[in-house]
Each structure stands twice: as C-alpha cells, then as structure tokens.
Amino acid sequence: MKGKIPKVVLIGMLGLSLATPIQAYAYQEPTNYVHMKTPNMTVYSAYGATINASEKGDIFSIKADIVNNGQPLEVEIFKNGQDGVLKQVAKKGVMEPVAYRDLGDRVIVTLHNNAELKFVNPQPNYFRDTGHSAYSTYISTLAKRGIVQGRTANNFGINDSLTRAQFSALLARAFSFQQVQPTQFKDIDAKKSWYGGYVGALHSLGIIKGKTQELFDPNGKITRQQAILMLGRTLDAVDFVQEEYAVLPYRDTYDLQGETLRHTETLYAIGALDYNENLSPNQYITRGEFAKMLVVTLEAAGRI
Numbered sequence: 001m002k003g004k005i006p007k008v009v010l011i012g013m014l015g016l017s018l019a020t021p022i023q024a025y026a027y028q029e030p031t032n033y034v035h036m037k038t039p040n041m042t043v044y045s046a047y048g049a050t051i052n053a054s055e056k057g058d059i060f061s062i063k064a065d066i067v068n069n070g071q072p073l074e075v076e077i078f079k080n081g082q083d084g085v086l087k088q089v090a091k092k093g094v095m096e097p098v099a100y101r102d103l104g105d106r107v108i109v110t111l112h113n114n115a116e117l118k119f120v121n122p123q124p125n126y127f128r129d130t131g132h133s134a135y136s137t138y139i140s141t142l143a144k145r146g147i148v149q150g151r152t153a154n155n156f157g158i159n160d161s162l163t164r165a166q167f168s169a170l171l172a173r174a175f176s177f178q179q180v181q182p183t184q185f186k187d188i189d190a191k192k193s194w195y196g197g198y199v200g201a202l203h204s205l206g207i208i209k210g211k212t213q214e215l216f217d218p219n220g221k222i223t224r225q226q227a228i229l230m231l232g233r234t235l236d237a238v239d240f241v242q243e244e245y246a247v248l249p250y251r252d253t254y255d256l257q258g259e260t261l262r263h264t265e266t267l268y269a270i271g272a273l274d275y276n277e278n279l280s281p282n283q284y285i286t287r288g289e290f291a292k293m294l295v296v297t298l299e300a301a302g303r304i
Helices: 136-145 164-174 196-204 224-237 258-269 287-300
Strands: 010-013 028-030 034-038 041-044 051-056 059-064 073-078 085-089 095-097 099-102 106-111 115-120
Touching (some): 034 051, 059 073, 164 224, 164 287, 224 258, 258 287
Antiparallel strands (some): 041 073, 051 059
C-alpha cells in the first residue's frame, strides 16, 4: 500500500517445493507482517491482525480480526494459470468487486473484511454511448471489475448525473471498504436500502457526511467539487501522500480554500481532473467524468 502505511519488507528467496509452483524469477516473500501462507497465497497485515487463510479448489478464503476499515489486510495471490478478474463471493454466491492491482503473474489484494476470493471471467459490456468518448477506457475498466453497471445493457448513461447514494456505492465498492450500516440518518432504512452499508462505510471513515446530522439525502445529486472532496478524503483514508503539485489551470477556483483546495490540487496532480479553462465546481458531475476520476484515484492508491 502507498503512503504512510508501513511498507512490507521483502527479503529472502522462497524455497521451491512440490506444494509451491516454480516462478520464473526469485520471488521474495514478505516477512515482518506475514501471518498466513498457503501454496498460492500469502496474507499479511501491518496492523497485527490474527489471520486464517485457506484454499479450496479455486476459492481463496481469508478470515481475520480486522478492527475497522482503516486497518486492511494485503493478500498476495499467484495466478498460476488462472485468468479473469478477481472478485469476492458475497451472500448467495453473488460476485462483488474487490480492490486489487494486477502484477501479471500475481495480484495484490487489499481487504477490509473477511472474504472468499475467486478469479472469474467478466461479462463483456456493449455500451453504445461510450464508443467515441474520452471516458470509454475508464468505464470499461470499472465495468470489467464489476464496479459499475450500465443504465441498461446497451447504455451506460455517460452524461447522467450521480446521486449521493450511487456515488457512495461506487466509491465503497471500488475500494472494497467493509460495509457498515448507518444508524444516525433517519432517511436511510438499514433493512431495506441497497446503499446503506456503503454510506456507513464512507461515513465511518470521514469521507462523506450527511446534509444534516440526521439526514443523508440519498437522492441528492453530487457536484464536481463534492466528488473531488470525497475522493481526496478517500486518498487520505488509505494514507496516500502526494509529493509533487502543479499550479491549478482553472480560472474559477480562486475561492477554493482549505481542505477543498488541497484535494483539488491532489486530484489534478495525479491526473484525475481534465485540463480545462474552468473546473466548474458547482456543476453536477456526470457518470463518465466520475469514471475517470475514480480509476485514476484507484491507480494512485495502488488498488487497480
């Protein structure tokens, strides 16, 4: 993981055995934070979590006493002939996205909860409204991982706006934050809403706040400035640190201050914001615009 989180120290060459497939290079296994290994998987944590990991067929199972969303595990899984996209098995066998970066022969997964992981072949998308868009590649990346879906099978809704509930779901799913049911918002039904756990995950990390202490406003629309603010807070939550900045090119950001200005500078520096004359911070963000911002943020955080 990037930023302030203690880095895993890699030393020593892995001994070759019948149980561990031979790699094409000298693989160095993590040591200081290793808690569990299986033939194809190493699970480690900088936070000292007690871990139990196992493999059964094509399922990689990880159980740990993770305290909260701020103390994740890192899981290193060698593909060894397996292909497709890594996902986690949710309730009733539904496949959900999981945050990971692909290193070719293996993947590095970031987990905020117990999980069963599996490589699956993604369904291709046929969005007719993304073909000539500058956001097409970003949308395809998120769709392949199962993070986003189209409005219909053939239409992504690239120019549609995002509600606060939809935004919360996309962001929490992309980073695979552990869902937490919120109790303070009277306009979120914890038992019936499809988005409550996502809102609770982001709220517990200080990423998103309610319109008031008691109301979340799930159907309210997200502006560009609000999206920037919450993506910046997400980078803070995963301990990402931007070391170099550039002067903002926008003519309409002179009144940005404090946290909002800092996160705008961060997202511009990592390439999440387009180079335009104006940022238009109070305009509603579109699904296409947010797809780019989300993918670049995931890349900066090492989650894709």
